[in-house]
Amino acid sequence: MSASGFVPVVGRPNVGKSTLVNSLVGEKVAITSARPQTTRNTIRGVLTTDEAQLVFVDTPGLHKPRTTLGARLNTLVDGSIAEADAVLFVLDATQRIGPGDRRIAERLLQAGAPVVVAVNKVDAASQEQTIVQLGEAGEWDFDAYVPISALKDDGLDRVVRELVTLLPDGPFLFPPEMHTDQPDQFLAAELVREKYLWRLREELPHSVAVVVGDIETREDGVVVVPAIVYVERESQKGIVIGKGGELAKAVGSEARPELERLFGAKVFLDLRVKVEKDWQRLDHALDRLGF
Ligand SMILES: Nc1nc2c(ncn2[C@@H]2O[C@H](COP(=O)(O)OP(=O)(O)OP(=O)(O)O)[C@@H](O)[C@H]2O)c(=O)[nH]1
Numbered sequence: 001m002s003a004s005g006f007v008p009v010v011g012r013p014n015v016g017k018s019t020l021v022n023s024l025v026g027e028k029v030a031i032t033s034a035r036p037q038t039t040r041n042t043i044r045g046v047l048t049t050d051e052a053q054l055v056f057v058d059t060p061g062l063h064k065p066r067t068t069l070g071a072r073l074n075t076l077v078d079g080s081i082a083e084a085d086a087v088l089f090v091l092d093a094t095q096r097i098g099p100g101d102r103r104i105a106e107r108l109l110q111a112g113a114p115v116v117v118a119v120n121k122v123d124a125a126s127q128e129q130t131i132v133q134l135g136e137a138g139e140w141d142f143d144a145y146v147p148i149s150a151l152k153d154d155g156l157d158r159v160v161r162e163l164v165t166l167l168p169d170g171p172f173l174f175p176p177e178m179h180t181d182q183p184d185q186f187l188a189a190e191l192v193r194e195k196y197l198w199r200l201r202e203e204l205p206h207s208v209a210v211v212v213g214d215i216e217t218r219e220d221g222v223v224v225v226p227a228i229v230y231v232e233r234e235s236q237k238g239i240v241i242g243k244g245g246e247l248a249k250a251v252g253s254e255a256r257p258e259l260e261r262l263f264g265a266k267v268f269l270d271l272r273v274k275v276e277k278d279w280q281r282l283d284h285a286l287d288r289l290g291f
């Protein structure tokens, strides 16, 4: 008999959820960045072992919403918690537990699914920081506590072992060779957005959304990826394009190798920038952009 189930990965923004899902699955299924609120969708990453299949659901960081987008993202996370067979709750060892973490812990206690707590970034924390955090989080009395480094792939075996003991018996939900169920169009758009996240400053990263249209293979075998980069204001357009198109070019050349790996072919990235006024705050714009 095998165990299987859905395991949402939840926590505050920037604690390392997406990095962790990528390390667990052994493939880049989710983009990551040093900016909080990188993830904007629930992203499934599948890990199949001899005895179990874990369907991790990377989620947007739970936060106090300031925009309609933020509110929608929190609702999305609540939905994944409601469907969880077990939850992986991620904390950042380099920062003290705060009200944001406590609110999430309370939600999880109410939801009632089993919870494994991963105290992440121990590679960057002092031993004392890690111990203090394990002690404080221990008061919630969840099912297991594991200090880890998602970046250095440290402690992840134990996370998997603990989760497997909590999952119900059941058949595999996905073919064992499958790592994610995301369409190529979405993955491609995320890769482009990731490069912008690393390069833009202050609030601008939040203003960027990327939508990829129909992907086609030309007769010469080159895959054409048409990407539209949406910003919120006319004044942001110039920044995203850069002087003489410099930033768009840099983003393009950083994204291209990853796109080529994704499609297994040469890629032509056709990048265009458009303004969708205040899209983060407007329901109809969010609908159109696929949130
Ligand atoms: N030192 C260290 N840094 C880490 C570790 N895991 C993640 N990070 C860094 O933390 C930052 C945030 O990582 P993400 O994986 O994007 O975090 P997230 O929780 O998915 O963030 P949101 O999607 O915004 O909620 C990035 O700069 C990562 O490189 C770790 O184990 N050690």
Ligand SMILES: [Mg+2]
Pocket (backbone or CB within 6 Å): 017, 018, 019, 030, 031, 032, 038, 039, 058, 059, 060, 061
């Ligand atoms: Mg993320």
